[in-house]
Amino acid sequence: MSRFLNERFTKLVPYVPGEQPTDMSYIKLNTNESPYPPSPKVHARMTAGEIDRLRLYPDPLGSALRAKAAAVYGVRPENIFLANGSDEALALAFMAFCGRRRPAVFPDITYGFYPVYCALFDVPYETIPLRGDFTVDIEAFCGVGRNVILANPNAPTGLAVPVSDIERIVRSNPDNLVLVDEAYVDFGAESAVGLIGKYDNLLVVHTCSKSWALAGARLGFVFGQPALIEDIDRMRYSFNSYNVTRQTLIAGEAALDDLPYYTQMRGKIVRTRERSAAALKALGFELTDSKANFLFARYPGKSGGELYQKLKALGILVRHFDKPRISDYLRITIGTDAQMDALVEALKRILEK
Ligand SMILES: Cc1ncc(COP(=O)(O)O)c(C=O)c1O
Numbered sequence: 001m002s003r004f005l006n007e008r009f010t011k012l013v014p015y016v017p018g019e020q021p022t023d024m025s026y027i028k029l030n031t032n033e034s035p036y037p038p039s040p041k042v043h044a045r046m047t048a049g050e051i052d053r054l055r056l057y058p059d060p061l062g063s064a065l066r067a068k069a070a071a072v073y074g075v076r077p078e079n080i081f082l083a084n085g086s087d088e089a090l091a092l093a094f095m096a097f098c099g100r101r102r103p104a105v106f107p108d109i110t111y112g113f114y115p116v117y118c119a120l121f122d123v124p125y126e127t128i129p130l131r132g133d134f135t136v137d138i139e140a141f142c143g144v145g146r147n148v149i150l151a152n153p154n155a156p157t158g159l160a161v162p163v164s165d166i167e168r169i170v171r172s173n174p175d176n177l178v179l180v181d182e183a184y185v186d187f188g189a190e191s192a193v194g195l196i197g198k199y200d201n202l203l204v205v206h207t208c209s210k211s212w213a214l215a216g217a218r219l220g221f222v223f224g225q226p227a228l229i230e231d232i233d234r235m236r237y238s239f240n241s242y243n244v245t246r247q248t249l250i251a252g253e254a255a256l257d258d259l260p261y262y263t264q265m266r267g268k269i270v271r272t273r274e275r276s277a278a279a280l281k282a283l284g285f286e287l288t289d290s291k292a293n294f295l296f297a298r299y300p301g302k303s304g305g306e307l308y309q310k311l312k313a314l315g316i317l318v319r320h321f322d323k324p325r326i327s328d329y330l331r332i333t334i335g336t337d338a339q340m341d342a343l344v345e346a347l348k349r350i351l352e353k
Contacts, residue, residue, distance in 0.1 A: 001173050001207060008122075008181065009118070009120075009295065009344075010258070011119075012116075012119050012120060012224070013116070013119065014116060015112055015113045015116045016112075017031070018030045018031035018317075018319050019031075019317060021317070024315070025315075026312075026315050026316060026317040026337045026345060027316045027317070027334050027335065027342055027343065028317050028333075028335075029294075029316060029317060029318050029333040029334075029335050029339065029343060030317040030318050030331075030333060031142050031193070031215070031277065031319070031333065032184075032209075032210055032292070032293055032333045033209065033210070033213075033215045033295050033333065034052070034210060034211070034212075034213035034215070034265065034269070034293070035269070035334070035335040035336045035339060036213055036265050036269075036336075037105055037137075037213060038212070038213045038214055038251065038255055038288070039213075039254065039255055039256075039257075039261040039262065040258075040261070040265070041254040041255070041257050041258045041259035041261075042214075042251050042254040042255055042258075043253040044069035044128050044253070044254070044260045045250050045251070046247065046250065049155065050246065050247065053246060054152065054246060054247070056246070057242050057246075058242055058244060058245055058246040058249055059249065060241050060242055061242055062075070062082040062249055062251055063290075064249070065082060065244075065249050065252045065256070066080045066082060067268075068252075068253050068256040068257070069221055069256060069278050071182055071251075072222075072256050072259065073169070073193050073223065074193075074194070074242045075193065075196065075223060076199075077185065077305065078226040078228065078229060079196060079223055079224060079226065079229060080221055080222070080223060081223065081224075081229045081232045081233065081236075082219070082220075082221065082243070082244045082249075082252075083219070083220040083221070083222060083224040083243065084218045084240075084243045084244055084245075084248075085207065085209060085219065085220050085222070085242070086181070086183055086205050086206065086207035086220030086221075087113060087219040087220070088218075088220065088243060088276070089205050089220040089221070089222045089232075090113060090114075090117060090179075090205060091117055091120075091221065092232050092235040092236060092239070093179055093205070093232055094118070094120075094123060094205060095117075095118040095120050095121050095235045095239075096231045096232050096235045097123065097147060097177050097179075097231070098118070098121060098123040098147050098235065099122065099256070100115075100122065100123075100124065102123075102146075102147055102176075102256040103123060103124040103126070103146045103147065104114070104118055104123050104124075104126075104146055104147045104148075105126045105128060105141070105144050105146040105147070105148055105149070106127060106128075106148070106149040106150065107127060107129070107130050107136060107150070107154065108126055108127040108128065108129045108130060108324075108325070109130050109134065109149050109154070109156075109157065109325060109326055110149075110150075110154055110155065111151050111155045111181060111305060111324075112223060112321070114149050117272075119125060123351060125146075125326055126146065128140045128141065128144075128154065130154075130169070130325075132159070134154075134157040134159055134288055134296075135159060136150070136154065136159070136161055136165075138161065138165045138169065140287060141169045141173075141175070142169055142172040143172040143173060144169075144173060144176075145173065145175075145176060146173075146176055147177045147178075147179070148169055148173060148176065148177070148178045148179070149175050149179050149181065149182075150166070150169070150178070150179070150180050150181065151180075151181040151182075151183065151186065152180050152181070152182060152185065152189060152192070153168065153184045153187075153188075153189045153290070153292045154290045155183065155331075156294070156296055156321060156326065156331040157288050157290070158184070158288050158289070158290025158291060158292040158294060158295065158296050159288055159289065159290070159291070160185075160188070160189035160190070160291040160292075162190055163190040163191065163192050163194070163195070166178070166180055166192045166195070167195055167199075170192075170195065170199045170201060170202050171199070173201065174201060177201050177203060178199075178201060178202050178203070179203045179204075179205060179227075180192045180203070180204045181198055181205045182201070182204055182205060182206050183205070183206070183207045183210060184210060184211075184292035184293060184294075185206070185211075186210070186262075186266050187210075187211060187266060187269060187270055187273070187292050187293045188270055188292075189291045190237075191204065192204050192207075193223050196224055196225060197225075199225075199339040200225050200228070202224060202225075203222055203223070203224040204222070204223040204224065205220060205221070205222050205223075205224075206220060206221040206223070207219070207220045207221075207335070208220065208221075208252060208255065210293055211254075211265075211266050211293070212255050212262060213262075213265065214248075214251055214252070214255060215257075217245075217247065217248040217251045217252070218244075218245075218248060219244065219248050219251070225307055250290070252275075269334050272334050272335070272336070272337050272340055273280060273290065273293065273295065275337070275340070276295060276332075276334065276340040276343070276344065277290070277295055279340070279344045280295065280297055280344065283344065283347060283348060284297075284300070284351070285297045285298065285299050285347075286298050287302065288300075293333060293334045294331050294332055294333045295330075295331070295332045295334070296329055296330075296331055297329060297330055297332060297334075298329045298330070299347075302340070302351075303327070303328065304320045304321075304322075304326075304327055304328045304329050304330050305320055305322060305327065307320075307330055307347070308320035308330060310350045311330075311343070311346055311347070311350070314346045314350075316342065316343055316346050318330045318331065318333070318343075319331040319333075320331045321345050331350035
């Protein structure tokens, strides 16, 4: 830390992203990327002509992509904000809607970036504990009178709540925003996007990093009523108006043009998830009923940190959070069947020793 850092940020504890190692090639099951490439249509659109056009700024409205996304999600383009990854969408939403007089609430175990945004934007927050089995206490969020932030499915537990529960929370907090982070919704949960027409206090955030295989492109969507989208746009135009690159706009459009490819890809990931969950259970692991593209698992009597280290030594990277209540757990991204077989074999070897 230099002596020039603004004193507001000297106590800021930044988010620690999953490792992106370059020292050797790992089986990388630690950041919930897709094990499969983007649609061939994305390859086809990344032409030499597009490289030449990189000299030009992108369309700040992202009109073509928003029109496509509107058609795919059954909303209007005015209901969509385009972000440089959903992390940026979340940051701009916290910036726009949360503050000293608009505090936030989220579960005690959830995506680790939420408290960081609160610290960055000076937002007081409370957490509501997940139950012992990691399920969300829906009643506790009803009428809570703060801006509610919920990941559904939750991270890193993978557990999802039905959209009827989301609706109860939205309906019971009419004077506060409810932001539903649906980063993993395409792997088996119900989306709340269909509710945005009905509620002026609902925002739904999606990412193209997982179920659209575009983590490197950095693309996220926010769905909400036009007044909310305009507010987030105020933040963007006050911060970085060209937030989504030309290549990313094109990649996003091409991806949205190939729903059959992605439906098949997600189906494959879900089948691998179920198969891998069964294999881990057979080894003696305990797992949550994950509806995401990862598993959340612990082995009774073994520390999560130790399993993480031993897997890493065998060339397999998973995620371990050294945090209260979940330090025994590993979060394991669903890879290909072959990668997951290698994981199960490695765990077998570790446990036999
Ligand atoms: C719950 C949740 N929300 C948002 C994100 C951010 O995704 P991105 O910024 O790649 O869109 C992640 C990434 O892991 C996540 O787990």
